Amino acid sequence: MTFTTDTSISSFGGKLLKLSHDSPVTGTKMVVNIYLPHQYFDDETTKLPVLMYLSGLTCTPDNASEKAFFQPYANQYGFAVVFPDTSPRGANIEGEDDSWDFGTGAGFYLDATQKPWNKNYKMYSYIMKDLIPQIASSYDTLDTHKMSICGHSMGGYGALMFYLRNPDVFQSCSAFAPITNPSECQWGKKSFSNYLGDDKTLWAEYDPCDLVKKFTGDKRPILIHQGTADAFYAKDHQLQPEKLVNASTQSPLNGMIDLHLVDGYDHSYYFISSFVKEHCQFHAKYLGLN
Template sequence: MAVNLYLPHQYFTQDSKKIPVLVYLSGLTCTPNNASEKAFFQPYANQYGFAVLFPDTSPRGAGVKGEDDSWDFGTGAAFYLDATEDPWSHNYRMYSYILDDLIPQIGSSFTKLDTSNMSITGHSMGGYGALMFYLRNPTTFRSCSAFAPIANPSNCPWGEKCLGSYLGADRSKWAQYDPSDLVKTFTGDRKPILIHQGTSDGFYKEHQLQPENLVKAAEDSPLKGLIDLHLVEGYDHSYYFIASFVKDHCEFHAKYLGLSG
């Protein structure tokens, strides 16, 4: 598995101050290179002074039968969960990998990073991942945002395929990873979650994403009124869309990371 880490100039020029971290989770089929090359987080990371961590989207070359049969399942599509069903449960454990392996290793390898001061964002499957990680770990991440997230995976074809195969038929297990279920029992601070969604996004039109379901679910939760959903006319699902609004998301996270007013 690959990982990319962008270090802002403050990492090298500030001797004593530790650098916060923004975790970016990528979407289906992506590697850490997609966002590193096309999302343009770097100028804003330098402006505010945070690092950006780009994990991979799945194990690579695990040799699990069927992992390369389709683009929306298996390699590049691990859905950021810990699989419980064979043959996936041994390798496909992205939830534990990111929280228990990757972040601690990055913190120990780059000692000027402050992994106690992190925020999280992502796109599509990664937007779902960002929402899920934040709602399950409100003391680990200071803030959360998402670009075109799969906001209710239990209720869309992508999610039904992946959750059913990785977790089995018991939908109560699916709810443990579904943002539209997790938001109902959220126990963290009342902070907004920023979401941008393009109205010309084909996957949005096909009801794969359904951010409105998260807004509706939050009405009966501590985050009522705090899902800040922006439906932006004419934008699709591409990295052009992400690059168009990455400034807004970086400004949002800088506030909660203590880097701006």
């Protein structure tokens, strides 16, 4: 399988590619955006590291591509940015479009075990076994052996989960307003119970607060920004980054969760774009670029 380039857009000296491909993992057509900095075109012999960015509920790859402004910093440091989708689309499963926080746009980056979701909703395997290998085979000068991961909200949870499960794959991890304890919040309980059933041991395999206690990778900080004016943090308590900090005290990452609570910021891309510079600088360090 290969990518189809649907659109190529010049941006900040590099190019944003909007791609699609048929995924044998999800059984659907998947879309993904990749930003290639100017270094990709200036020097075809040097391999560039990759930053994976996972978006939140309801988002497509376009949201962050258009509003997060990773591009100038990707060019500054010399890394590509990959923006996967948030779920399969068009699986034609009854109920997948009934609510904004479950089904389409809300795949929760896991492999569903419960029917009918287990046929298509395999976002964990899609990213690890399909998307990353596809990028490696399609773009010779992108180095998927030097890759970091970042995300927002549901995608922030995804970034934490992927990193804690795969420290040999990802060099560093950061998150904007992440769901850190999905087993104990409304969004997570809804998705985990429907995708994974009632077996809480399966839930623990995807919950950062459980995974951090079993972390076996290098001791590197995890960077988190959380706005204090974010209603999902301050009122609804869907986002509980302090729980990850507390859970990490029983892990090798004790003292390594670098949590920044920033006054006045909400859950939007205004918040993300305000602090994306710090996150790019953080990842550039662990990708060996600064």
